[in-house]
Amino acid sequence: MADRDPQIVAEDAQPFEDAMAQDDADIARPAKAPRNWRRLALMLAVPLLIIGGAIGYWQSLQGKVSTDNAYVQQDKVSVSAEVGGKIVSVAVREGQQVKVGDVLFVVDQAPYQIQLAQADAAIASAQANATALASSAAMSGADISAAREDIGFAQANYERQRALWERGFTTKAAYQAAQHQVAQARETLKLAEAKQTEAQAKLATGSQVPGVLPAIAAAQAQRQSAQLNLSRTVVRAPLAGRITQADRLLAGQEIVSGLPVVTIVANAQSYVEANFKETDLAEMKVGQPATIEFDAYPGVKLKSHVASIGAGTGSEFSVLPAQNATGNWVKVTQRVPVRIAIDQASPRPLIAGLSSHVTVRTDGKSR
Template sequence: MDMLKSEDLSEQYDSSDTLAEDDQDIKNADYSPSGKSKRRWGRWIVMAIVPLTLIAIGGYFWLTSGQSVSTDNAYVQQDRVSVAAEVGGRIIETNVSGNDLVKEGDILFRIDPAPFEIGLAQANAAIAGAEVQVQALRTTAAGTSVDISAAREDIAFAQATFERQQALMQRGFTTRADFDTAQHAVEQARERLRQAQADAAEAQSFTANARSMPGENPAIAAAKVQREQAQLNLSRTIVRAPSSGWVAQADRLQIGQMMVSGLPALTIVSDKKTWVEANFKETALTKMQVGQRAKITFDAYPDIKLKGHVESIGAGTGSEFSVLPAQNATGNWVKVTQRVPVRIALDDISPRPLIAGLSAEVTVDIRTKGK
């Protein structure tokens, strides 16, 4: 019983304390006109914050709308060079593989040079043969002058013999047969002189007159051209990088593989020139001009934002240069907004390597004036 009485007394004390606190709050409450005004202004401020915020956001978008055009149909582009062997043959050495970085002039692979070394030896032999032939013609030309002198001596001797036979024939001391023989000898001597003169003219035409260039016989010149071609083919067995960049599509570059002249063996993606090709809708080109500033972001590197400018606007839509262009002059025609490739030059240097084909997003500020 004593415990119950004590609990009831404690509850009475607690309730009395609570009532005392409430009475104190009521006494402290400000029911003056100034207090009511403050509470009223606070409610108005709270109610005005939301619409003012919406108005500010809407005004920002209204002021900034129409000042830029953007597209996410954009990709990184780089120059690509297909490297092919200029001579055919078997690959005996490879110095690169896929994704290797090479510099201009680096050796990519070698082709078996043995057949081309044989061709060079044949060309050198052809030059030697042509020189021997020219020397023989010169010797022949020198010998024809001797033949001409001998032919003239024969003519003089035959003419003298003929005159003696003619004198004897007039006196009757010789026969008709001897006279005819002497006359025939004169004619033969004259024919030998004409033949010697013709041989001399032919030899001189090969040694002096018929020349492809001053001081050089055409046979020797042709043999030298053949040697130059053989040397060129031999030098082409070493295939070098035409430009610096990254090696790609090098699957066919295997030792023992037979290379066909003109067939691409690998591709070099140049690291010197990088740009972005953005395919804008035709409706976005209304105010776009060459030289306008642009901002580029990349899906692969979200933290990288580069500056650039419009370098050129494509001469035709993408569909015009496709393998099978659309035929709009048909009955089932549906108007489709076309896209035009726009080349964006990069003004900043990327801190990370830009890979050809990476997706990008381009925003062009059409407020700026172009060139």
């Protein structure tokens, strides 16, 4: 047993010596240079790439401003009836395309037809009155002729009574009665002449409606008003576009004059109202090229240009403008509405109110 122990110890020590020799060899071998250079290059490349990306991004922002506070706008008209009444028929529906002059709905015409008939009756009455006045005694002068005849007779009677009074062959009462008859006949003549003047004035025409009696002109104006109201019972489209908000457009519903019941969105060119920060306006000018993108249509880009820059900020025209002169004041960057005109047709329908992203090239470049 004692003889075998040295052998076991020798066998176990041989691997250990081999390992130590290998470690000495590794220590003596020089380090590989390429691995160190790759590590150093990687350490330098990462910050250089970050710096280069930042510089590239900064340069990409130069010469343009953008905002996503922008929305598609389209001209729209709220249509209401100019006369009140009950809707008897509806000719359109939600989303329907209409042309200028197309019938939208009809209001009950019966009350306005009655007004038109009343106006016709008023014209006929005025014409009849004019005819009767023209043929009256006052206009014919018969009353004036009779009054002059009475004056002549009374004057002759007075002359006889005066001669008899001077000779003492008549009474004072008879003489005074003859005087009274002359005075009364003259007053009757004045009254007849006044009536004739009044009748002539009633048949006279003014400078506003030459050749037409005022009473007849008033009745004709009343008829025109009734005819206009009757025509307004048929409500037509004032422009071409698409019907929307037609939920109140129902047959049998009572409507009030001037209350909108339907809206027409115009088919004309759409535009975008972009609200840019006031700090973006330094280099912005009317006519500069722009690009519009839409949240609803990814990948759609439309060429456009700056059509106009608003005359005031959004808060300036709000219902309750900010009162910065009172209380604690915090400066807030204001937004100015800028109208962007679209220069090319859209492959997708542009709906009023769509969110969009607008980029304006302040350097004048198209891209």
